[in-house]
Amino acid sequence: MDRGPEMNMKDEAGLGFDIHWVQQALISAYDDDCPLRPVKTGAQSLKWTSGLEYLKKGVRRIFNK
Numbered sequence: 577m578d579r580g581p582e583m584n585m586k587d588e589a590g591l592g593f594d595i596h597w598v599q600q601a602l603i604s605a606y607d608d609d610c611p612l613r614p615v616k617t618g619a620q621s622l623k624w625t626s627g628l629e630y631l632k633k634g635v636r637r638i639f640n641k
Contacts, residue, residue: 616622
């Protein structure tokens with residue numbers, strides 16, 4: 577995070593500007609560390625297999641008891 581403008585918290589306008597700068601710095605840091613990834617669709621997506629179906633039915637049976 578680069579050093580921002582000198583903080584001036586003596587009045588409401590200065591405080592509002594400083595809060596906005598800190599918010600933007602946090603958003604920028606998050607965007608840099610956690611880039612957006614495309615959603616997997618089609619052949620890349622997870623499949624609901626018969627094994628998962630069997631487990632789901634077993635959990636539902638236990639949950640209903």
